[in-house]
Amino acid sequence: MALDALPRLIPTGTCWCGCGRQVGLGSFFAQGHDKVAEGALLAARYGGSVAQLLHAHGYGAGHSVTAAAVSEGAWDECSHSGCDYVGTPTSVRTHQKRAGH
Ligand SMILES: [Zn+2]
Ligand SMILES: [Zn+2]
Structure with a gap:
């Protein structure tokens, strides 16, 4: 998928990791919570395995x-x-x- 096809996202004033914390204008996350969210998605959808994540998107050793x-x-x-x-x-x-x- 081309990157310019990604939707334009607008911050909502609340942390996107789901913790409910208020964040500053223009921010999606409280400090460090982007990494929390990334890890949680990996855990919830791919069992915490980056290999599973890559495979699901068609990547791996050969691609x-x-x-x-x-x-x-x-x-x-x-x-x-x-x-x-x-x-x-x-x-x-x-x-x-x-x-x-
Ligand atoms: Zn958060
Ligand atoms: Zn170099």
Whole structure:
């Protein structure tokens, strides 16, 4: 699915993890609760298994989810020849500084 097909979401003033806490304007989550929600979804739908999550979305050893992140334009590849690092644009820049290339 193309990322531009994702619906536009609007924060509601209450944390989306379901804890009921009020959050600031423009936020979906109380601090750290995005990770709580992510873990809870993984537990509730995939038994806490990232392998199950990947399989359910058609990814795995033979169909790279990291390549999909790059081809959707959400992640970048390190441009250094012979380096296979991929990640968010910010993490690629951090990687390149640390790796010295
Ligand atoms: Zn919450
Ligand atoms: Zn690199």
